Amino acid sequence: MVVNVRAPINLTSIAAPHLVKTKALELAKHGVRVNTISPGPVKTDLMDNAGIGHVKFDDMAKTLPLQRVSEAGEIADLIAFLASDRAVVCVCIAVSVQVNMSFKNKVVIVTGASSGIGAATALKFSKEGAAVVMVARDEAKLKAVKKKCDAEGWPAFIIKADLSEEEEVESVIEKTVNEFGKIDILINNAGILRCGSIVDGSILETYDEVMNTNIRGVVLLTTYAMPHLIKSSGNIVNISTIGGERVICSEYNAYCVSKAALTHFTRAAAMELREHGVRVSTVSPGIVRTDLLKNAGINDDNDDNFIFKTVMNKWTEPEEIAELILFVASDKAKSITGSNFVSDNGNLLI
Structure with missing residues (x-):
């Protein structure tokens, strides 16, 4: 199982989904799944290294539909799900953005x-x-x-x-x-x-x-x-x-x-x-x-x-x-x- 994580901002990230499709087609006969995860803004060192400090995350959140910036752990949860046997039918999906899920009182x-x-x-x-x-x-x-x-x-x-x-x-x-x-x-x-x-x-x-x-x-x-x-x-x-x-x-x-x-x-x-x-x-x-x-x-x-x-x-x-x-x-x-x-x-x- 391969999970590629890309940011939607540069040439390599644009090319990544097409590479994933090629990999998925080639490796399917061997029972290997390949998928892509495309996070939006996430609170990581990537932002700091680009000169975007945490102090600006609140302003950034105001431009997003849910009015919040993702935490790294949230993306990790999705990676863990796609890599698990619970996602055995997911092949070459690209999602924007195991895991115990409790729905008590819901x-x-x-x-x-x-x-x-x-x-x-x-x-x-x-x-x-x-x-x-x-x-x-x-x-x-x-x-x-x-x-x-x-x-x-x-x-x-x-x-x-x-x-x-x-x-x-x-x-x-x-x-x-x-x-x-x-x-x-x-x-x-x-x-x-x-x-x-x-x-x-x-x-x-x-x-x-x-x-x-x-x-x-x-x-x-x-x-x-x-x-x-x-x-x-x-x-x-x-x-x-x-x-x-x-x-x-x-x-x-x-x-x-x-x-x-x-x-x-x-x-x-x-x-x-x-x-x-x-x-x-x-x-x-x-x-x-x-x-x-x-x-x-x-x-x-x-x-x-x-x-x-x-x-x-x-x-x-x-x-x-x-x-x-x-x-x-x-x-x-x-x-x-x-x-x-x-x-x-x-x-x-x-």
Whole structure:
């Protein structure tokens, strides 16, 4: 495992990410991961040696979205995470900015929690001591996940809701606050995949359905949760996909558009909410073995399909993405906002 740390200021630092991509492609066949970390201003001797004394850090902080300069230990936490087995699917990611993560006394809403990434995330938060509010449309599956949470961690609270319906979104927030009195973390994970074509017109049948759940539902839930997140100085993690960075298949047109919108919404929200102390970040997985593919009628056993290829020659499991989500949502990532964490086994390199 190789982790390169670069500063975003000079020619060598600009060249570093491209060198990392080359290394990642070459070393993937040997099972070696290569990633980049790109810190912003950090309180180190580097600044002193450049004639920028610590006395100016307060002035520098005023120019930054979160109004603070990072500590060296915060970057070290991210390095430790990327170098650990908890980040085994992270290949050639460049992030701006093991680790024990405790979420005791935190209230966490996880949408799409009935299966896949959402279920794995809810369970991990529960094991870390959080009061988890699990939201999804399938109540039977929610109860099954809750049973695991109750047995292995802190008891979970379930809410059956369709996040494309505004009244139900508002109800999720009301029920959460009535039960726990606050909201600390919002994980916008719920999403659907539908295939459609512009040529035969089938995209018209799926576009509104996909956009209503994948982006409008996120905007609604974020808006209704915001007063409570501001009060708790909480944070949001939006679950996008590499489809938001690259159209992975023409039939996934609407899905990729919705995820690109979600990734951009994260950046816009991070800019707006910075003055309120609320962080907003994105996690973008590659292909993960979840019900998403099966629900869309896609055969996920077809490993010969180019869409599912990765440089690490492996699929991602939901638990691996959940580990990354917890890190981004934790105080270990308190200098991170507006960033997009790609975890795709190097799929974007192909």
